[in-house]
Amino acid sequence: MDAQIKRGLLDILVLAAIKDEDSYGYSIIKDLKPYLEISESTLYPILKRLEAAELLTVRSAEHNGRLRKYYKITKAGLLRLDAFADEWQEVMRIYNYVTRGEDKNDEA
Amino acid sequence: MTKLEFLKELGTHLPSMASEDKKKVLDYYAELIDDYTEDGLSVDDAIEKMGGVDTIANSIKNEIAQKKRNGFISSLSKTAFVSLCTLLGIGAFAGGVVLICLSVSCFAFGLSAIALIPTGIAFFFKGAFAAGFFTVGGAFVLAGLSLALAVSVFLLFKYCRAFRRWLLKSGKECDDK
Numbered sequence: 001m002d003a004q005i006k007r008g009l010l011d012i013l014v015l016a017a018i019k020d021e022d023s024y025g026y027s028i029i030k031d032l033k034p035y036l037e038i039s040e041s042t043l044y045p046i047l048k049r050l051e052a053a054e055l056l057t058v059r060s061a062e063h064n065g066r067l068r069k070y071y072k073i074t075k076a077g078l079l080r081l082d083a084f085a086d087e088w089q090e091v092m093r094i095y096n097y098v099t100r101g102e103d104k105n106d107e108a
Numbered sequence: 109m110t111k112l113e114f115l116k117e118l119g120t121h122l123p124s125m126a127s128e129d130k131k132k133v134l135d136y137y138a139e140l141i142d143d144y145t146e147d148g149l150s151v152d153d154a155i156e157k158m159g160g161v162d163t164i165a166n167s168i169k170n171e172i173a174q175k176k177r178n179g180f181i182s183s184l185s186k187t188a189f190v191s192l193c194t195l196l197g198i199g200a201f202a203g204g205v206v207l208i209c210l211s212v213s214c215f216a217f218g219l220s221a222i223a224l225i226p227t228g229i230a231f232f233f234k235g236a237f238a239a240g241f242f243t244v245g246g247a248f249v250l251a252g253l254s255l256a257l258a259v260s261v262f263l264l265f266k267y268c269r270a271f272r273r274w275l276l277k278s279g280k281e282c283d284d285k
Contacts, residue, residue, distance in 0.1 A: 025136060025140055025143070026144065039158070040137070041163065041167035044168075044171075054187065066139075069135075069136070
């Protein structure tokens with residue numbers, strides 16, 4: 001996948017991973033694996049960026065005698081996901097335009 | 109390699125990082141190793157899965173370099189950027205008022221200079237040389253002031269436009285985050 005497109009999608013995917021419940025780094029990586037491979041070193045700056053943009057918040061909670069950081073989506077983060085869904089309709093229109101007539105070409 | 113050895117080595121790869129930021133990064137990787145080992149992996153396997161110390165350190169360095177390239181505005185949160193824009197907006201309004209005042213003054217001084225020159229010449233014809241010199245001199249002073257103000261207005265307008273372009277570009281960067 002194109003690096004620019006992937007970069008944009010990663011932010012959205014990370015937000016989507018914490019949309020329903022708070023999550024932590026390791027779990028986010030595992031949850032996203034079926035959709036897009038994301039390395040640990042890639043996730044960290046994304047989390048920092050999303051936190052700086054106030055799209056998520058961080059809290060520490062105890063887990064098995066150690067502290068683990070949990071990421072929680074904010075209202076702004078949820079709005080960002082809604083905006084992405086709206087934008088995607090536009091992307092699909094462009095996709096349909098770009099791939100128009102390909103089925104006919106394949107059949108021929 | 110133990111978790112502590114890994115974290116110590118990673119820390120030595122990031123000498124230019126602020127200690128607070130470095131601690132956050134090391135905490136993040138310590139947590140990941142704990143999660144991996146909790147999931148059944150050895151520390152060595154966890155480190156290998158994450159790409160090893162060099163890869164991780166390079167990735168962090170690249171991110172820092174990218175941040176520096178993006179500049180000050182990109183590092184601001186949206187709220188901070190909006191606050192900064194509000195302050196700058198107030199400044200821009202005051203600047204606009206000053207610009208208008210300078211333009212009006214420039215116009216007024218220019219007109220006065222034009223009006224005073226024939227008046228001065230008329231004094232010369234009437235033989236009132238002192239009044240003539242004084243009036244023509246005053247006209248030149250006003251013309252000079254008018255010219256200086258015109259240059260100031262031009263430069264101010266030019267820098268305002270450059271500032272507006274920078275602000276729009278920065279706003280877009282902040283929005284893209």
